[in-house]
Amino acid sequence: MLSRQVWFGPDERPLYGWVAMPADGLVRGGVVLCPPMGEEGRSAHRTFRRLAEALAGRGLVALRFDYDGTGDSAGLQDDPDRVASWLASVEAARQYLLDLGAPHVSAVGMRLGATLAACQAAASSPFRSLALWDPCLSGRTFLREGEALFLLGEDDGRAHDDGLRHTPGFQYDAATASALRGVDLAKLPEDRPLADRVLLLTRTDRPAPEGIERRVRLEPGDLTFGPATAQDQLLDRTPSDCYVPEEALASVVGWLVAGTDEARVPVKTPEESGVRVASAGPGSRPVLERPTRIGSFGLYGIVDEPVTPTDAPWVVLVNVAAEHHIGPGRRWVEFARRWAGDGYRVVRIDQSGIGDSPSHPGQVEDEPFAPEWIDDMREVVRELAADGSTVVIAGLCSGSYSAFEVALWERVEAVFAVNPRLTLYPAAKGTHVYTPIRRAGIVPAAPIAALARRHRILAGGLWRIYRQVAVWHGPFRVLRSVVRRGTAVHVSACRDDAQHFTEVLFWRPFLARLRRNPRFRFDQDEVFDHSLLSRAGQLATFDRASDFLATYVPLVDRPGTDGVDGRAAS
Amino acid sequence: MTVKDQIRAILGQHAKLSTDISAVGDGDDLYAAGMTSHASVTVMLACEDEWDIEFPQQMLKKSTFASVDAIAAALAELDITDGVGSGVSS
Numbered sequence: 001m002l003s004r005q006v007w008f009g010p011d012e013r014p015l016y017g018w019v020a021m022p023a024d025g026l027v028r029g030g031v032v033l034c035p036p037m038g039e040e041g042r043s044a045h046r047t048f049r050r051l052a053e054a055l056a057g058r059g060l061v062a063l064r065f066d067y068d069g070t071g072d073s074a075g076l077q078d079d080p081d082r083v084a085s086w087l088a089s090v091e092a093a094r095q096y097l098l099d100l101g102a103p104h105v106s107a108v109g110m111r112l113g114a115t116l117a118a119c120q121a122a123a124s125s126p127f128r129s130l131a132l133w134d135p136c137l138s139g140r141t142f143l144r145e146g147e148a149l150f151l152l153g154e155d156d157g158r159a160h161d162d163g164l165r166h167t168p169g170f171q172y173d174a175a176t177a178s179a180l181r182g183v184d185l186a187k188l189p190e191d192r193p194l195a196d197r198v199l200l201l202t203r204t205d206r207p208a209p210e211g212i213e214r215r216v217r218l219e220p221g222d223l224t225f226g227p228a229t230a231q232d233q234l235l236d237r238t239p240s241d242c243y244v245p246e247e248a249l250a251s252v253v254g255w256l257v258a259g260t261d262e263a264r265v266p267v268k269t270p271e272e273s274g275v276r277v278a279s280a281g282p283g284s285r286p287v288l289e290r291p292t293r294i295g296s297f298g299l300y301g302i303v304d305e306p307v308t309p310t311d312a313p314w315v316v317l318v319n320v321a322a323e324h325h326i327g328p329g330r331r332w333v334e335f336a337r338r339w340a341g342d343g344y345r346v347v348r349i350d351q352s353g354i355g356d357s358p359s360h361p362g363q364v365e366d367e368p369f370a371p372e373w374i375d376d377m378r379e380v381v382r383e384l385a386a387d388g389s390t391v392v393i394a395g396l397c398s399g400s401y402s403a404f405e406v407a408l409w410e411r412v413e414a415v416f417a418v419n420p421r422l423t424l425y426p427a428a429k430g431t432h433v434y435t436p437i438r439r440a441g442i443v444p445a446a447p448i449a450a451l452a453r454r455h456r457i458l459a460g461g462l463w464r465i466y467r468q469v470a471v472w473h474g475p476f477r478v479l480r481s482v483v484r485r486g487t488a489v490h491v492s493a494c495r496d497d498a499q500h501f502t503e504v505l506f507w508r509p510f511l512a513r514l515r516r517n518p519r520f521r522f523d524q525d526e527v528f529d530h531s532l533l534s535r536a537g538q539l540a541t542f543d544r545a546s547d548f549l550a551t552y553v554p555l556v557d558r559p560g561t562d563g564v565d566g567r568a569a570s
Numbered sequence: 571m572t573v574k575d576q577i578r579a580i581l582g583q584h585a586k587l588s589t590d591i592s593a594v595g596d597g598d599d600l601y602a603a604g605m606t607s608h609a610s611v612t613v614m615l616a617c618e619d620e621w622d623i624e625f626p627q628q629m630l631k632k633s634t635f636a637s638v639d640a641i642a643a644a645l646a647e648l649d650i651t652d653g654v655g656s657g658v659s660s
Contacts (some may be wrong), residue, residue: 023621144618145611145615149608151627151630152610152631152632205586207584246648399592
């Protein structure tokens with residue numbers, strides 16, 4: 001199997017994708033993989049990577065991709081004409097596979113991705129086969145579900161008067177919400193077939209909207225219906241805790257392969273793009289964006305840098321927990337482009353076993369706090385600093401842990417940490433990610449960790465009491481150690497995460513003293529929710545991190561200011 | 571069928587409670603009875619479909635869907651009461 005990161009679509013707004021194909025370049029057909037939108041898309045990243053690889057293993061060329069203004073593709077989530085651009089992205093993906101030489105193209109869509117694929121097929125031309133995997137009935141239901149999930153969950157009780165529709169991590173403006181109402185599977189014209197064959201997988205743990213099956217049954221071609229098994233394990237959990245629905249995935253692969261019995265034909269092998277211009281927003285400076293492999297193990301990352309060569313400081317944005325490198329609400333992408341537009345070099349990375357990085361032999365995929373991450377991060381810093389460059393690391397939660405960990409091993413100029421949690425219950429003794437070599441991880445005693453698996457709150461309370469005596473388990477000591485190594489540190493934290501550092505009474509005088517150190521900032525602010533799924537928290541992170549960079553790693557030569565609109569992270 | 575009966579029918583289908591809906595009182599906490607955030611979203615959507623309404627943003631909070639009484643009160647604010655509102659028959 002061969003896997004290549006590619007850019008395709010309009011030159012001025014390139015779309016980001018990955019091609020998976022048989023190593024011999026001979027394929028039976030092509031398959032466009034249309035991912036879910038928003039937070040569901042983050043959850044489904046591993047599933048779609050696995051799906052692409054499985055299809056390639058069965059003689060198909062698969063393209064997984066990010067819609068315009070989403071994921072790693074160019075554009076912003078609040079650019080105009082979102083829905084039309086997403087539909088055009090589906091068409092561009094199909095055309096890309098045809099241009100490679102695929103004799104015909106099928107599509108798999110999940111959730112809103114399924115709805116978009118069906119709508120584009122009706123508007124353009126039918127796919128060979130179309131798998132609708134737990135489709136949304138309409139753009140409206142997608143938005144309502146996301147909005148309700150956010151407001152009934154993470155953001156319970158908060159009112160928003162900014163005119164945006166807030167979903168977990170992602171926001172949509174009124175124009176997009178209005179356009180989404182026009183995306184409705186049940187209302188697709190009956191005389192516009194979607195595909196020669198259609199597979200509809202629906203959840204068994206909740207009633208499916210009747211309109212979906214009613215419309216699918218109007219299709220003139222072969223129809224297959226089945227269960228979207230374990231979809232709750234994929235989507236009803238946070239992206240870091242979800243599982244690949246193996247059985248449903250296998251049924252999609254088997255169904256697609258069964259529809260392609262032609263002889264294999266050669267297709268072009270795509271080359272990984274060296275450099276493409278990515279926009280940081282209308283009117284702003286262009287930046288160069290390229291995939292990279294870092295260290296001896298080839299960790300995957302995406303570099304953003306100014307158009308003119310520079311030796312500016314590197315900013316490393318670390319993936320969060322088991323989620324791939326785009327960050328909450330894909331803000332890592334927008335921050336990276338904006339900072340590169342300012343003159344920094346930025347790389348957003350997947351640690352091993354996560355996202356698009358490889359896994360070490362024996363390493364469990366999507367496992368946060370893997371011991372391998374320690375050496376991963378050390379290699380990242382060493383490689384970026386090999387020519388004497390300054391390295392700054394920014395992260396959220398587990399990404400902050402990785403930043404502090406490597407700062408205690410290698411020379412790191414500065415760490416910007418949002419909601420860091422250094423008490424690692426998942427990495428306690430007895431777990432397969434336990435390692436005695438951690439320097440920044442506070443690992444609870446084994447009995448406490450065992451208790452936490454059954455009674456998290458009780459275990460947390462006992463651990464807090466114990467730490468008042470066993471003060472060396474206080475996470476604050478890590479911050480102090482990092483600053484004492486000469487690394488500038490900024491911690492931004494919500495109340496619970498700030499308390500993590502302040503609850504051990506012994507350390508409070510030390511915190512007060514450290515606050516007088518100009519290379520240390522510690523701000524507790526309720527604008528930050530732990531997972532940074534709120535717009536306010538995301539924007540505050542950008543503002544504070546930008547100020548931190550300007551203070552501790554100022555640019556010597558800033559690019560010209562012509563044409564900057566400052567909108568990248570608005 | 572009253573509004574509360576309809577709410578109970580929706581809960582029985584969508585709330586994924588750990589107990590039968592008939593064993594849950596009108597004022598009982600549905601979250602304590604096993605309803606998850608995701609399940610409450612499907613309950614909300616089912617209510618919107620049933621009465622062809624859209625809950626305004628300020629109503630989208632956990633407390634709105636915390637009990638049969640709370641849901642009925644929210645619907646009443648949207649003029650859905652017994653014998654009034656689309657799809658309702660007494």
